[in-house]
Amino acid sequence: MNTSVNTTKIYDEIIEFIAAGTTPQSVIDFKLLDAAKDRLEDLVYRAKTEGLTGSDEGELNHFLTLEHIMRLAKAKAHQYISVE
Structure with a gap:
């Protein structure tokens, strides 16, 4: 698999989403x-089959943290909508 998608690009995607304004x-x-x-x-x-390098493991941990935040x-957001 192509590893050109990195954590920085994922952060950029989320930052762009937030900066554009959200509802x-x-x-x-x-x-x-x-791609992400x-x-x-x-x-x-x-991670489940062959194991990850240190940098790949760090990248996966970043993904999981971002996924948790989202x-x-x-x-x-569901709470806000249910109040409206």
Whole structure:
């Protein structure tokens, strides 16, 4: 798999999303680009099968942290929508 998608690009994608302005619904609807999802799937697969290099493990940990933050934001966005 091509490893050109790196953590910095994922951060940039999320920063761009936030900087453009968000609504609760846009937070709920947010999805990573396919290239980022493919990279994440590759890292998870390799972690389960053959193991990861130190840098790949760090990249996977960044992905997982960002995913956790976005899940929390989506849960909070659902709360905002249910109040409206």
